Amino acid sequence: MESSSPSPSSLNNFRIVYLITQMVGATIVILMGSWVGVHLGGFAWTSRPAIEFNWHPLLMSIGMIFLYGNSMLVYRGFRYARKKPLKITHAVIHGLAFVFTVVALVAAFDSHNLATPPRPNMYTLHSWIGLTAVILFALQYVFGFTAYLFPGVRDSLRSTYMPVHVFFGILGFILAVAAALTGLLEKAIFSMQNYSSLPPQAVLVNMIGMLLVVYGGLVVFLVTEPMYKRKALPEDVMLLTHSPSSQ
Amino acid sequence: MESSSPSPSSLNNFRIVYLITQMVGATIVILMGSWVGVHLGGFAWTSRPAIEFNWHPLLMSIGMIFLYGNSMLVYRGFRYARKKPLKITHAVIHGLAFVFTVVALVAAFDSHNLATPPRPNMYTLHSWIGLTAVILFALQYVFGFTAYLFPGVRDSLRSTYMPVHVFFGILGFILAVAAALTGLLEKAIFSMQNYSSLPPQAVLVNMIGMLLVVYGGLVVFLVTEPMYKRKALPEDVMLLTHSPSSQ
Numbered sequence: 001m002e003s004s005s006p007s008p009s010s011l012n013n014f015r016i017v018y019l020i021t022q023m024v025g026a027t028i029v030i031l032m033g034s035w036v037g038v039h040l041g042g043f044a045w046t047s048r049p050a051i052e053f054n055w056h057p058l059l060m061s062i063g064m065i066f067l068y069g070n071s072m073l074v075y076r077g078f079r080y081a082r083k084k085p086l087k088i089t090h091a092v093i094h095g096l097a098f099v100f101t102v103v104a105l106v107a108a109f110d111s112h113n114l115a116t117p118p119r120p121n122m123y124t125l126h127s128w129i130g131l132t133a134v135i136l137f138a139l140q141y142v143f144g145f146t147a148y149l150f151p152g153v154r155d156s157l158r159s160t161y162m163p164v165h166v167f168f169g170i171l172g173f174i175l176a177v178a179a180a181l182t183g184l185l186e187k188a189i190f191s192m193q194n195y196s197s198l199p200p201q202a203v204l205v206n207m208i209g210m211l212l213v214v215y216g217g218l219v220v221f222l223v224t225e226p227m228y229k230r231k232a233l234p235e236d237v238m239l240l241t242h243s244p245s246s247q
Numbered sequence: 248m249e250s251s252s253p254s255p256s257s258l259n260n261f262r263i264v265y266l267i268t269q270m271v272g273a274t275i276v277i278l279m280g281s282w283v284g285v286h287l288g289g290f291a292w293t294s295r296p297a298i299e300f301n302w303h304p305l306l307m308s309i310g311m312i313f314l315y316g317n318s319m320l321v322y323r324g325f326r327y328a329r330k331k332p333l334k335i336t337h338a339v340i341h342g343l344a345f346v347f348t349v350v351a352l353v354a355a356f357d358s359h360n361l362a363t364p365p366r367p368n369m370y371t372l373h374s375w376i377g378l379t380a381v382i383l384f385a386l387q388y389v390f391g392f393t394a395y396l397f398p399g400v401r402d403s404l405r406s407t408y409m410p411v412h413v414f415f416g417i418l419g420f421i422l423a424v425a426a427a428l429t430g431l432l433e434k435a436i437f438s439m440q441n442y443s444s445l446p447p448q449a450v451l452v453n454m455i456g457m458l459l460v461v462y463g464g465l466v467v468f469l470v471t472e473p474m475y476k477r478k479a480l481p482e483d484v485m486l487l488t489h490s491p492s493s494q
Contacts, residue, residue: 120443125432125456178425182432185372189436196367209372217418
């Protein structure tokens with residue numbers, strides 16, 4: 001939290017850490033796909049509710065983990081772009097993440113409601129943490145959109161809300177990672193009779209969990225490290241008179 | 248991440264949030280105690296391994312959650328104290344947290360190894376995340392102690408290491424919260440046949456999990472909000488020539 005002017009070597013470090021973060025994020029999605037695709041029976045929609053569930057972990061890891069992280073990273077990964085396109089990209093990626101999340105939620109609820117007999121929803125700690133993360137995400141989207149993409153909002157309001165938007169954005173992301181970890185664990189316990197003998201599937205699930213921890217740590221580092229903060233560009237100046245001192 | 252000079256009103260806010268944080272932390276420990284004490288059969292040591300396990304959640308919530316959080320908060324809760332006593336208090340509370348953690352680990356391993364037949368250790372995602380948190384905690388302790396309480400370490404080394412120490416300290420705390428959430432969930436699934444009908448015990452467990460999320464969020468907010476950063480005192484000046492620009 002000391003200096004905030006990026007030196008060439010700190011930007012070089014940023015590129016390396018950013019690249020590793022992307023690779024870890026992509027690996028999580030691929031491994032999640034192979035877990036549900038290979039070990040849990042593949043994919044179907046409402047015709048086979050038990051298999052429809054498998055969309056839930058896959059789409060959530062794309063939406064609430066990979067896209068959510070990347071949407072936060074946009075301001076730092078593309079530091080030399082102008083502010084306005086970055087804001088729109090941030091909103092579009094988050095919007096995409098939300099679409100994946102809604103379909104993932106439908107898959108989870110369907111897999112309970114369409115089972116014979118139907119199984120209860122929303123009773124595990126995973127579901128409580130996950131719903132909290134999704135609600136926080138949706139509120140952030142509404143407030144963020146209103147504050148920064150609606151024309152005519154007062155500058156003082158925009159800059160007062162910014163640290164709040166950033167804090168709850170990061171909190172929501174960490175909550176999404178916590179929801180993923182609890183979700184992975186409960187599905188592992190529910191679906192593997194031999195979890196305790198650590199078969200390959202169990203190692204795969206635990207490794208996805210550890211990669212989620214690494215990805216979460218890297219994303220939070222990249223978005224909070226003051227050295228990596230985006231600096232205002234000369235071209236921003238006109239824009240900045242309308243949207244000051246955001247991220 | 249804007250201003251860093253605390254105004255009277257920001258310090259007033261700090262006191263209120265700090266108080267709420269302590270109340271939430273204490274509530275977690277009390278509810279955890281009543282869960283394992285009332286619903287999971289109380290406490291014993293090696294004579295009854297299944298019951299010995301109950302020390303694990305209780306001692307971990309005291310050590311890795313309540314004390315860990317409070318040890319980080321020491322620099323901000325007692326901002327007007329001199330630096331040296333704060334450093335020693337930080338080390339002592341973390342040391343105490345480590346003692347609770349070690350006994351909690353012994354209780355968990357005993358409950359598996361002394362069962363008839365013995366049950367396997369370290370196979371769930373909870374155990375992998377938890378062990379990572381404990382190892383990170385121990386490394387932080389060794390490096391922090393060496394850097395800041397050993398005399399004669401170069402000032403430049405101390406101040407270079409500070410942001411690393413702070414980052415991994417917060418990461419370790421968040422990991423400890425994630426470990427607590429996964430641990431709560433797996434114990435709930437393993438111990439409740441009727442988790443899905445949300446009996447009072449299930450609501451209690453899920454509420455402890457939600458309070459952990461709130462406590463984690465509040466602690467991270469209090470230790471990262473720049474307004475609440477401790478300022479150097481006049482009496483620190485002599486001390487500061489030996490240990491510059493730490494938290």
